[in-house]
Amino acid sequence: MNDKTRIVRPSGTPPGSDHPESGLTEDGDVTVVVRQDATGANDHPRIRGAQPITPNAAADFEADATVFSPAPHKASSHQKVGAQLSGGIPANPTETPDSFEPLPSGAVTKTVIKGRFELDKLLGVGGMGAVYKALDRRKLEANDSEPYVAIKLLNDDFQKHPDAFVSLQREARKSQTLAHPNIVTVYDFDRDGDRVFMTMEFLEGAPLDKLLRDHTDVGLEPEKARSVFSDICQALIYAHSHKIVHSDFKPGNIFVTKNKGAKVFDFGIARAVSEGGIANKTGETTVFDAGSLGALTPAYASYEMLKGGEPAPSDDVYALGCVAYELFCGRHPYDKTPADKAFEQKLRLKRIKGLNRREWRALESALELKRENRTDTVEKFVQAFFVSNTWKWILGSAFAMMLVGAGVGYNYLEQQNTAEQERVKVELELKLQKELLERRISDKKEAISRLIKLSILTPAWENDLRLELREYSELNPSDENFLDNSRREISELFLAAATGQLNLGNLDQADLMLRSAANWYGVSSQAVAIKSQLTTDRENLQARLETERLEAEREAERLRRQEERAEQRRLTAIKQKQIDTILNEMEATLTCGFDMNVAAVGAQLSKLAKVDGIKAQQIRPVIGQELSNCASRLGAKDPIQTEALVGEFRALLPGYQPLKEFKLDFCGHLVPGSGGRGGGLAAVIALQMAPRGQQWLLLKG
Structure with missing residues (x-):
């Protein structure tokens, strides 16, 4: 691929002192791009002694050079001549002596772009960058008979232009649109880190x-x-x-x-x-x-x-x-x-x-x-x-015939030859127009076939195909067979893509491919089968998702109940601990004696009611029974002191009937003839306290 740019000097400018005069060729085909709104010298770093390029200096260059001025950058950017990019790619490929001829070494250091394209040798350089012959490892793996491609890498200066990436993308896009046997085929456009590149067909020739x-x-x-x-x-x-x-x-x-x-x-x-x-x-x-x-x-x-x-x-x-x-x-x-x-x-x-x-x-x-x-x-x-080359010869022959018959009717032959000239001219022009039309039809057909083989399956690709098919239909409306076969091939490409997406589980993409296939060639039996499978898979997916949703809800409910039970156990344990503390305090307070602190028992009972009202109600009869027994024992010892204490008992448990009916025997504590006091008194009260079972209060008297 001759995409070359050889640096040239303005006419008459001597070469710099840093290279021999033969170091630059001045009859090249170099791209010079001059910014039309610039007014001063551009700021290219000087290359091998070349003089600075001014925006209005296009005429001073060798005239077949295309001039390029990238986005401004300072000359002190330390871009040294001969510097190498990683992997051995020349930073300034303009130093190659001639495009399409290998470097003196015959090859560059093996460098792999995008893990796929192995650079073989530099073919040339141009206004946008360097072009290399590269081995496509994918083609090699596929045993392709032509594994080599040409790969264009943007040069350093061009990459600094803010629109450089867009430029190469536009070139690839335009070149893919221009699918023609006399236009170089462009395969792809991509970037590898900081390298922007485009791949195209590799050609042999000059x-x-x-x-x-x-x-x-x-x-x-x-x-x-x-x-x-x-x-x-x-x-x-x-x-x-x-x-x-x-x-x-x-x-x-x-x-x-x-x-x-x-x-x-x-x-x-x-x-x-x-x-x-x-x-x-x-x-x-x-x-x-x-x-x-x-x-x-x-x-x-x-x-x-x-x-x-x-x-x-x-x-x-x-x-x-x-x-x-x-x-x-x-x-x-x-x-x-x-x-x-x-x-x-x-x-x-x-x-x-x-x-x-x-x-x-x-x-x-x-x-x-x-x-x-x-x-x-x-x-x-x-x-x-081209028309002139044929019909002039015929006119010459007609003129010779006219001279032969001049003696028998010059004027008549002249009129006849003039008419013949016009007829031949019209006939040949029609023939040429027909040949041009046939060539355009052939080119358009080849362009359509090449686009179909690309199989990009993008909206832009479809738009290009529709445009090409519409133009072909206008050029050759009678060839319905080719148009029908082309649409069928495009539809089959989308059906194959739909099948692949379906196998991968990409149901939405598969559905999109099916719609595109139907747009190109209607609904075929294969499309119906794929659609049926797609519907089944979508239903299965929905059922699976619904099952997973219900399972997730059940699991969430189970976890919620488990957390509730754990919280309930925690609260019950805290409550039971509070009840045990109150009962222990109450047990210590309910010691039967004339010095009993009945008010403290009342406070403890109220405290228990706040913690567990039910248990407080359950324990009141037990406490009442204990107090009744205590009153009986103390009354037997000293009814006078016991009487005041019984009043406090009744105030504590006003609804307890045995205390209401309790009567003191003011003489019962006396033994006839003994005058002595009764012996020690002890009683045990059983309290029914679920879930701890029975608790025993020992009242000492």
């Missing part, structure tokens, strides 16, 4: 600029020149049909393969034409394009491009004319003088001897410096150039 240098002042062989010219014309016609102007068309962006014809590449600074030219049908706004960078190749840029005008297909017509001129005679039509300078100097084209009058007029019209005088489309250029 760049056109190298072939032209090998044929300086003579041009290619006529048959080869016409073949290359035809191929690149078809590429531009196809690009323009997609509303894209290349904007940097030149020999350095054309690759002549060994067996696949000529191919155009590097749409990195191509842009969609504005509403003033051709409406943009891609649905995208080109954020990073030739307009925002002021990208141009002075020797091949039209007068309007150099003046900052809006892009139009005629800009590519001018560049195509320059390339065609070089193909047939081996030199640039204006000796690589930019169009604006050529206009100021009133330069004139030198006639190419190998072209007939009609071909020369077609080429001359394409090389008009002003747009209003120039052929406005490539298709018209092709018609004007």
Whole structure:
């Protein structure tokens, strides 16, 4: 892939002292992008003694260089010439002596990008970055017969531009849209850490600029020149049909393969034409394009491009004319003088001897410096150039016949030949139009097939296919079979994707793929089967989710009850501990004697009622019985003292009937004739206290 940028000096500038004069080539095809709103010198770090580039210095460069000025950065950024990126990738790949030729070592240090692409050797460098031949390990694993790809890495300067990532993405997007046999196929666009890269098909052959240098002042062989010219014309016609102007068309962006014809590449600074030219049908706004960078190749840029005008297909017509001129005679039509300078100097084209009058007029019209005088489309250029070569010979034969019959009717033959000329002209033009239509139909069919093989299955991919199929239908409405088969293939791709998503359990994605399949080719039996399985799986999923939900609810309820029981046990233990404490205090207080603290017993009973009212009610009769027994024992000893104590007992338990009915025997404690006191008194009261069972209070008297 000839995506090269060789650093050049302004004309007449001597090489720097830090390299030999042969260190730079000045006949290269270098991309120079000049920021159109800049007014001072740009701040590129000087490379190998090159002089600073000023924004208005495009004409001072070798005219076939495309000038590039990235986002500003200071010259003291320590970007040293010869510095290496990790893995051996040159930081400044512009030092390679010639694009498409291996480095002196024959290869770079093996570096793997994204764990997949193993760099083999540097092919060339361009305005956006370096292009390497790389081994695709995935293709190698799949035993692909062509495991090599070309991989483009953004260079250091370009990556510093704020729109660099978007630019390469746009290039990949446009190139994928432009699926044509004469346009280089772009596979993918990605990044690996700080490296932004794009992969495309690897081609064997030579760049056109190298072939032209090998044929300086003579041009290619006529048959080869016409073949290359035809191929690149078809590429531009196809690009323009997609509303894209290349904007940097030149020999350095054309690759002549060994067996696949000529191919155009590097749409990195191509842009969609504005509403003033051709409406943009891609649905995208080109954020990073030739307009925002002021990208141009002075020797091949039209007068309007150099003046900052809006892009139009005629800009590519001018560049195509320059390339065609070089193909047939081996030199640039204006000796690589930019169009604006050529206009100021009133330069004139030198006639190419190998072209007939009609071909020369077609080429001359394409090389008009002003747009209003120039052929406005490539298709018209092709018609004007190729039609003449055939019908002029026929007209010559007709003229010879006219001379033979001049003696028998000159005027009659002249009229007949004039009519014949017109007839032949119309016939040949119709034939050419038919051939062009057939070529466009063939190209469109191939583009559709290549898009289907990409199988990206994204909305953008579908939109591209719909556009291609609609345009094909307009070109060849009778070929319903191809259109039907294409839609069926697309539908089958979505059905296969739906099956895969279904197997992975991605039901929503599977449903989306099924809808897309139906949109392309209706509902097939396979789609019905997949839909049925999808419905079954969705029902099973819903049932499983419902079961899991109920199980989760049951588990939550079990845990809640378990926590409630644990809390209840904790509260019961605390309550029982409080009850035990109160009963122990009450047991100590209920010691039968004349000094009993009845008020303390009442306080303890009230305290127990607050903790457990039921137990407090249960224990009141027990306490009443104990107090009654105590009163009986004390009354037997001293009824006088006991009487006051019984009053306190009754006040403590006013509802206890035995205490109400209790009567003291004021004489019962006396033993007739003894005059002595009774002996010791002891009693035991049993208290029924569930759940602890029985508690015994020992009353000593």
